[in-house]
Amino acid sequence: MVQTKTRLPYFDSLLTAFNAGNSEVLQAFGRHVHWGYWENPAAADGSVIDFAKAAEKMCRLVCDAAGVQDGLRILDCGCGFGGTIASLNERFSNLQMVGLNIDERQLARARQEVMATNGNQIEFVEGDACQLPFEDGYFDIVLAVECIFHC
Numbered sequence: 001m002v003q004t005k006t007r008l009p010y011f012d013s014l015l016t017a018f019n020a021g022n023s024e025v026l027q028a029f030g031r032h033v034h035w036g037y038w039e040n041p042a043a044a045d046g047s048v049i050d051f052a053k054a055a056e057k058m059c060r061l062v063c064d065a066a067g068v069q070d071g072l073r074i075l076d077c078g079c080g081f082g083g084t085i086a087s088l089n090e091r092f093s094n095l096q097m098v099g100l101n102i103d104e105r106q107l108a109r110a111r112q113e114v115m116a117t118n119g120n121q122i123e124f125v126e127g128d129a130c131q132l133p134f135e136d137g138y139f140d141i142v143l144a145v146e147c148i149f150h151c
Contacts (some may be wrong), residue, residue, distance in 0.1 A: 008103070015105060018038050024048045028055075030113075032083035033146050036062055037061060062145050070094050072140040077129035078147020079103070082110030093118035098139075100127050101147075 014033070017025035028048045036054030038044045044054070046151045063084065068074065071094045076084050079099030088095060097120060101107050107124045116122045129144065 009108060011103060015109075018109070027052050028073050029081075031081060031086060032056065032059060033080040034058060034148070047056065055083070056087060059084050059145050060091075062143065063088060063091075066141050066143060068092060068095075068141060072096075073138065074098070075100060075132075075134065075139040075142045076146070077132075077142060077144040079110060080106055080146035082114040082124065083123075084143060084145040085110070086114045089114065089117055089120050089122065093120060095120045096121050096132075099124045100129060100132070102126070 011033075014025065014029050018030065028051050031052070032055035034055060035058075036051060036056075037058035039053050039057075044050055066090060068091075070092050073096040074088065076099045077099065079085060079101050082099050085097050085099050088097060095118075099107070099110055099114075099122070101110075101124070104126050107126055110124045114122060114124075125133070129147065
C-alpha cells in the first residue's frame with residue numbers, strides 16, 4: 001500500500017510567510033506551532049510577544065510534567081519545527097532527542113534551526129506517530145507537544 005504524504009494547509013501558509021520574512025509570523029510560529037498556555041488568560045494582551053511566551057510556557061510545563069531530566073532518551077512525536085526539542089536543548093544536557101514528523105518540510109526547517117548544544121544529540125526523522133519506526137521501550141519519555149491538538 002502506498003501512503004500519501006500529509007500536507008496540512010496551514011503549514012503551507014506558515015512556510016510561505018517564513019520564506020517572505022514575515023517577522024510577526026516567525027516570532028509567533030517559528031518555534032512552536034501550538035497555542036500556548038496562559039496562567040491567567042484574562043491578562044493575555046494579544047501581542048505576538050505574549051503569544052510566543054505562552055507557547056514556550058506550555059512546552060516547558062508539559063516537559064516538566066513528563067519528568068525530563070539530563071541524560072534521557074526522548075522522542076518528540078509530531079515535532080513540528082523542532083520547538084520542543086529546541087527548548088529541551090537549551091535547558092538540559094546529555095539528552096538523546098529524536099523529533100518525528102510526517103511532513104518533511106517541517107523537518108527541514110527544524111534541521112536548519114535547531115543545533116545540538118550541552119552535550120545533547122538531536123536527530124529529526126520523517127515518520128508517522130501512529131506507526132512509530134522505533135523499537136518498543138527505546139525512549140525514556142515520549143512527548144507530543146506540537147501535534148497533540150491533531151489527536
